[in-house]
Amino acid sequence: MTVSTAALTASDTLRIHAYAAIEPGPKFIVLGGVHGDETCGTAGIERAVAELDDGRLRLLRGQLTMVPVANPLARRRGRREGERNLNRLFEPSAPGMEPADYEARITNLLCPLLDRHEVLLDLHSFQSAGEAFAMIGPRDNTGTLEPFARAFEEGQLALHLRTPRVVEGWLDIYAAGVAQRAGGKPVDPVQVAFGKGTNEYMRSRGGYGVTLECGQHEDPAAPGVAYEAILSALRLLGMIAPEPGALPPPKPSLLRLVSVVDRFHEEDQFVREWATFDPVSRGDPIAVREDGSVLHSERDGFIVFPNAEALPGTEWFYFAVNSDRDLTQQPR
Incomplete structure (x- = not known):
């Protein structure tokens, strides 16, 4: 059931921070709080926003947009979802169709925002214990599930986030899971579409994106991981000054789901x-x-x-x- 207007509060406002340098350059967007119980991305973004606003951090070129809480209802409720998982079925409602739920309404706001950018960093955390890691999309391909032609750029972004591990293969395995639940019957494209999130949408629009899992939800180090990832991405894209004496990123362990x-x-x-x-x-x-x-x-x-x-x-x-x-x- 769709959340009524009366049920919404001021805290359901989508807060967006946008910065544009005079010098042209990449168009980069950072999302936090796609899931309401994942707060580290929000903290990392707000730290970067404070430093941009007071001049400690200076944007040299390009455009930067940051959304600290992408799902305000889920955050207000302190749980993963408002009405459903925002990071599934991430595509705008069909023309003339009413959004089916709260997350569809948010998606209708976020999709045009992503359309105006070419690089995405989506900041998350996870329920079980474990180290931070990055998730990337497919290798370059011309297939039907997720055709892609910017795998090297996406891989470079993942490398420069400096996590000990990088994981590939999300959508292939999600689609396999859908087929498995259907008992091997032909897969419903709508069910597969439900596995598509922010990064899959960005790739479908000609851009590229990386999900950074910053650690366990309550890990006190996770907000710092998110903040450093934002700076690392900005340096890689030439949008802020390089770090003096920085070493090349170490080669991570690469896993395939x-x-x-x-x-x-x-x-x-x-x-x-x-x-x-x-x-x-x-x-x-x-x-x-x-x-x-x-x-x-x-x-x-x-x-x-x-x-x-x-x-x-x-x-x-x-x-x-x-x-x-x-x-x-x-x-x-």
Whole structure:
């Protein structure tokens, strides 16, 4: 049900900070608070805004836009979603159609904003314990799911965020999960579209984007990770002065998502408390279903986004393996 106008408050206003240098340059947008319980991106953005406003940080060229809280209703309620996940089905409502829910109304405001930019940094955090990491899109391709031609630029942005790990393969595995839930039947394009978020939208508009998972929701270091990522991206794009004596970014571990496992029943339980990027070997037990059957790892790899509180019928955890992709190599 759509949130009524009467139910909205002043705190549901979408606050947007925009800066434009006299010298032309890249058009860069940073989002925080796409999920209401993820506050580190908001804190990082507000720190950068304060430094731009008081002159400690100076924009040399281009245009910079920052949205500290992209989902005000979810933030006001202190939970991941207002009415649904804003980072799914991220596309404007069809012409003449009323937005289906609160998040659709927000999407209708954010999409035209993203349309005016070419680079996106979307700042998030996650529920389980674990280190910060970046998520990137596909390699250059001309396929139908997510055609793309700016993988090198996107990879460079991920590298310069200096996280120990970078993860690829989100939309492919989301689509595979949809097909899995349909029992192998032809996939409904609308269901796959529900897996498309801010970065997928940016790529569909000819730009590129990286999601930075800054750490666990309550990690006191996460706001600093978000802030430093904003500065690193601005330096890479030549929008602020370079850092004197800065070393080249270290080469991160690159992982590829290969599967997603759903939770079927509220009695389904993990065999232990997993953290994102916990390694497992082939044959290791991961979880026990309500009927007593044990889920074992089918290969060596890593647990990603384990969610012990997942609702039945939703994603329980993802599985990743080492990737052969090299983000430092330009395409030939």
